[in-house]
Amino acid sequence: MRTVYLITFFLAVLLIAAFGFRGTIFTRPPIDVFPAWAFPGMQHQAKYKAQTASPFFADGRADRPLPVGVVPADYGPLAQPLHADPHLYDGKNPDASFARGFPSSLVIDEKFMERGRQRYTIYCSPCHGGLGDGKGIVSKYGMGPANFHEERFHKMAEGEIFNTITHGKLNTTMPSYADKLVPADRWAVIAYVRALERARVGTAADVPPEHRQELGLK
Numbered sequence: 001m002r003t004v005y006l007i008t009f010f011l012a013v014l015l016i017a018a019f020g021f022r023g024t025i026f027t028r029p030p031i032d033v034f035p036a037w038a039f040p041g042m043q044h045q046a047k048y049k050a051q052t053a054s055p056f057f058a059d060g061r062a063d064r065p066l067p068v069g070v071v072p073a074d075y076g077p078l079a080q081p082l083h084a085d086p087h088l089y090d091g092k093n094p095d096a097s098f099a100r101g102f103p104s105s106l107v108i109d110e111k112f113m114e115r116g117r118q119r120y121t122i123y124c125s126p127c128h129g130g131l132g133d134g135k136g137i138v139s140k141y142g143m144g145p146a147n148f149h150e151e152r153f154h155k156m157a158e159g160e161i162f163n164t165i166t167h168g169k170l171n172t173t174m175p176s177y178a179d180k181l182v183p184a185d186r187w188a189v190i191a192y193v194r195a196l197e198r199a200r201v202g203t204a205a206d207v208p209p210e211h212r213q214e215l216g217l218k
């Protein structure tokens with residue numbers, strides 16, 4: 001019997017909590033669980049706001065200048081001294097035209113291709129498709145991502161693709177990946193896109209001699 005009373009009681013509390021007093025307008029402030037007199041540090045924490053004064057520092061300013069010798073680590077124009085290689089960081093030649101081929105500082109090996117395959121699968125395949133043919137899942141919902149097997153992409157300089165990955169393509173749903181792929185990863189993705197293209201147009205004659213036997217070729 002006691003259980004029945006208890007359950008009824010809790011149900012009543014639950015119902016009132018969920019539906020009771022709805023729409024009631026309160027004129028007094030709500031109960032303060034952490035009143036300032038009991039928890040002085042909670043509501044008024046000691047801090048400096050931007051561009052205010054501080055008696056603590058000799059120059060009287062709360063904002064502190066950067067220590068001497070700080071090097072910006074972002075990818076903005078200020079970071080240019082760190083980004084001395086325009087091919088690697090912008091996909092461009094010194095004369096600002098799009099560079100062909102891959103930056104000389106990168107080693108294009110199996111590990112690099114595998115990295116490119118992973119990044120491509122994560123970031124590009126939903127739109128451009130696992131085969132690079134533009135038939136990713138979004139194409140079923142009316143979006144038209146580029147098909148990398150079109151001739152114009154075979155001819156496109158690697159640097160131009162790099163530029164698209166970095167900045168996205170204007171007025172399309174092609175976004176910028178500058179915040180998700182560091183420059184070396186963007187190049188790895190391009191290497192993988194090149195491999196996808198090659199895989200479609202390649203013939204048995206392209207297989208190097210040392211792999212011919214394992215593929216059953218003469």
Ligand code: HEC
Pocket residue numbers: 120123124125126127128138143144145146161164165169172173174175177189
């Ligand atoms: C949200 C979908 C989406 C994702 C994700 C996406 N793209 Fe795109 N991409 C597009 C669309 C849409 C276009 C524009 C097609 C057009 O111009 O007709 C495009 C165009 C391109 C182009 C061609 C630009 C040109 O010069 O015409 C390249 C290269 C490209 N994407 C590479 C990539 C790579 C590499 C990734 C992964 C890092 C990627 N895209 C991820 C949607 C996407």
